[in-house]
Amino acid sequence: MSDLTADERAAREGVRRQKCEAVAKLYASAQDCTGCGLHRTRTRVVFGTGNAASPLMLIGEGPGANEDVQGEPFVGRAGKLLDECLFYAGMKREHIYLTNIIKCRAAIEEGGRVQNRPPTAEELDECVPRWLRNQMEIIQPLVICCIGAPAAKVVINSNFSIMRERGRFFECSYSSHAIAVLHPAFILRQEGAEYQRLRGLLIDDLKAAKERAIAARSEAPKTLF
Numbered sequence: 001m002s003d004l005t006a007d008e009r010a011a012r013e014g015v016r017r018q019k020c021e022a023v024a025k026l027y028a029s030a031q032d033c034t035g036c037g038l039h040r041t042r043t044r045v046v047f048g049t050g051n052a053a054s055p056l057m058l059i060g061e062g063p064g065a066n067e068d069v070q071g072e073p074f075v076g077r078a079g080k081l082l083d084e085c086l087f088y089a090g091m092k093r094e095h096i097y098l099t100n101i102i103k104c105r106a107a108i109e110e111g112g113r114v115q116n117r118p119p120t121a122e123e124l125d126e127c128v129p130r131w132l133r134n135q136m137e138i139i140q141p142l143v144i145c146c147i148g149a150p151a152a153k154v155v156i157n158s159n160f161s162i163m164r165e166r167g168r169f170f171e172c173s174y175s176s177h178a179i180a181v182l183h184p185a186f187i188l189r190q191e192g193a194e195y196q197r198l199r200g201l202l203i204d205d206l207k208a209a210k211e212r213a214i215a216a217r218s219e220a221p222k223t224l225f
């Protein structure tokens with residue numbers, strides 16, 4: 001139960017509406033982006049989804065094949081595992097804002113198959129200031145949770161080591177509280193006990209991000225949403 005007054009609740013609702021409208025406008029303008037060469041091969045721009053007024057923003061690397069077709073971040077097996085871990089951490093997608101550092105699929109054709117590839121530095125230099133940075137400026141997340149090393153290197157520190165530094169909080173230029181977690185796609189490549197161990201770490205780190213977001217909210221209600 002929130003202990004906010006009626007005025008505080010109204011003020012919060014006003015801010016929520018403003019953020020949602022501003023993000024929706026930005027989303028609309030991103031749909032035709034030709035800022036880098038990835039626009040030639042993408043099916044859809046994968047901008048982001050969820051609650052633009054959430055204090056918690058999750059940021060992955062970029063869309064893969066399923067995301068490119070559906071226009072949503074984290075669909076497919078990795079998305080299913082992320083949803084499962086969010087659930088065990090006490091959250092759903094509608095509680096958070098979920099996006100990627102790059103908005104169009106980066107892929108390469110090898111041996112007759114189209115494979116995902118990491119975005120180049122030039123592609124990131126075009127995309128991040130146009131879209132991710134503006135998303136963060138509107139949403140002003142109290143806590144940023146980077147999913148995997150590529151997002152952590154862009155958002156937290158270019159030398160970030162996911163195996164050594166995941167689960168710890170850092171200050172970055174976008175938020176006073178930034179944490180990185182293992183990428184569900186990486187966890188899915190493990191087996192048996194190691195799979196269970198890493199899945200447990202992801203749940204624990206997501207819980208830590210949620211708890212930090214609750215603590216960071218100045219009104220300090222008992223619930224995050």
Ligand code: SF4
Nearest residue numbers: 033035036039104127
């Ligand atoms: S990756 Fe980013 S900059 Fe490049 S076309 Fe897509 S939205 Fe535009």
